[in-house]
Amino acid sequence: MTALYDVLIGPFVEFAFMQRALAGALMLSVSACLVGVFLMLRRMSLMGDAMAHAILPGAAVGFLLYGLQIVPMTLGGLAAGVIVALGAGVVSRLTIQKEDASMAAFYLISLALGVLIVSLRGSNVDLMHVLFGTVLALNNEALTLIGTITVMTLAVLAVFWRALVAECLDPLFLRSVSRLGPPVHFIFLGLVVLNLVGGFQALGTLLSVGLMMLPAAAARFWTSRVGPMCLLAVAIGAVSCVSGLLLSYHASLPSGPAIILSAGAIYIASIVAGTRGVLATRVRHASHRTA
């Protein structure tokens, strides 16, 4: 029993940095996993990845001007993300180009700009800092920021839930009964940017997408309703955070990848064992029902 305690609970009780990391990661999984479910359902799973790259130049500008400080980097990242999201969204609505193509174009421009800015001063080590985050060094400022983002995300999702579901399920219908369709899309993109920016403090720009998408993708194999899928994604995200942090603590692994790989393991297990996964749908029953 004590051994179990030492392995699972001890690190979080003993060390303040582990408590902070846990609090930050859990709050982030509540909001990012919810956003991830809708990203996946809107077939925009890769757009999260693109947006994560898109926020780099903003964060880099903040980093260049003020060093590794959370507020300037966050605001910079937010600005860059919003510009790219709006740019891609506007191009896709005003021209024949679909959003995946315009998003790819905008994020590549943004990413190149970001790498350029980072290389203007400093070395690749700095870039690694921006890209891979520092969940084990979350200060009060960062925790407050993540907490605020979580509350905002939950509030916005609660208010716009019905519109978001309708926009995913039948956008043409929503357009015929309401003008909310386009605004809801942009509000949602805003949430994506906000959560990625919150995530890059904890996990880095590259891995924050993982916490957003992997639990959502795993949850898809277990249920065919949106509400339960959201709850399940959050639960998977939380479990991944805890196990990732423990792995990182006990095996001296980097925390970000440990969290994402934990989520990855759950994803792969879900593909195989989920109620809508490979085993359940591909294995033939010897008999079939009459109707």
Place this chain on the structure above:
Amino acid sequence: MSVCVKFTDLTLGYNSHPAVHHLTGTVQAGSLTAVVGANGSGKSTLMKGIVGMLRPLSGSCTIAPGIRLAYLPQQSELDRSFPARVIDLVSLGLWPRRGLLGRHRLEDREMISKALSAVGLEGFDERPIDTLSGGQLQRALFARVLVQDADLILLDEPFNAIDSRTVVDLIELIKRWHGENRTIMVVVHDLDLVREHFPEALLLARRLVAWGDAQKTLAPDNLLRARQFNEAWDEDAPWCMSEGGHDHDRAVLHKGGHAGEAGRRGAA
């Protein structure tokens, strides 16, 4: 009888090419109209124009104030892989009454189950939508229209790829709506169906060919005229210069007024 929808020299189209050309007329409240015409004759475009999803190139389309509208598009953008149940899909129809935040009440749930049984989908409430057949999905969408409880109902080719029994059921539903004094416009391809069930018809061939009593509208000479229109756009067509029609450009040529399109095809 009051006017429900009014077209005033309405031209709708894409990239300055008209798809519905100079349409003028009124749809009476409580009427049941079949919209007929060949592929590319502007039927779906007209529906989009009435819903307001497509802005006129010129002229106007006005709907009487206070009219609640329900629209069932031909090419639904419905995502069938979305994790929703039939009841979730049909509940969308509550939007006009409950909006974004209004609570769905007990009476709403009753209305939904009544709508489901009216289209013959009792017991389908909990079924995921990706398990429905084409006909079942169309029934569910009709149930959603029922729940919308609209005054003006626009159905764009609702009988496509639907078996005859389902067509009969859906026609019954449309007739019920007609009896409840709702205004209904249905895009239909099957002319026999129109002659049998629809009091009025609107025959389009980009421009209006005939509009009124269904039997007269579908008379052979009208149908012949409707067939002789040039479906393709002419990129170099001169600007349409008819009265008040300067707002849209690159229009199809009018050679001596509205017979122009047919005439041009004959000459080609």
